[in-house]
Amino acid sequence: METKALDHTELANQIIDVIVKEGMVDREKATLDATIESLDLKSIDIVMILTAIEEKFDVYIPMDGPFHEAKNIGDLIDAIAAYIIKEKN
Numbered sequence: 001m002e003t004k005a006l007d008h009t010e011l012a013n014q015i016i017d018v019i020v021k022e023g024m025v026d027r028e029k030a031t032l033d034a035t036i037e038s039l040d041l042k043s044i045d046i047v048m049i050l051t052a053i054e055e056k057f058d059v060y061i062p063m064d065g066p067f068h069e070a071k072n073i074g075d076l077i078d079a080i081a082a083y084i085i086k087e088k089n
Contacts, residue, residue, distance in 0.1 A: 011081040018056060019073065022049045032074030039073070053080060059087045 020027050023045045030039065036046070050061050061067065061083065070076035 008078075008081050008085070011084060012077045014056070015053060015077050015080055016073070018052045019049055022052045030073060032072065032077070034073045035071065036073075036076075057084050057088075059084055 016027075016030050019025060019039075020030050023030075023039060023041050025039050025041070041049075050067075053059075054061055061080065065083065066079045067076060067083075070079055
């Protein structure tokens with residue numbers, strides 16, 4: 001997949017799609033201010049989501065990055081999108 005042409009908004013939408021699919025979350029509930037707890041995502045769900053994102057974008061996402069500090073889905077998406085853009089440029 002060519003990610004250099006993707007902007008943050010496109011990446012955010014694709015990451016939300018992965019969260020919805022892998023986390024089995026209703027799309028309407030996957031808002032930027034939703035928390036992991038409010039979506040009832042367990043640690044195994046997070047692992048599956050991150051693995052799917054790694055596969056989709058062909059990147060390795062280190063667990064010691066800013067991702068674990070995300071307070072909501074928007075923070076998580078911002079951190080992941082910035083990392084993908086950095087890795088692909």
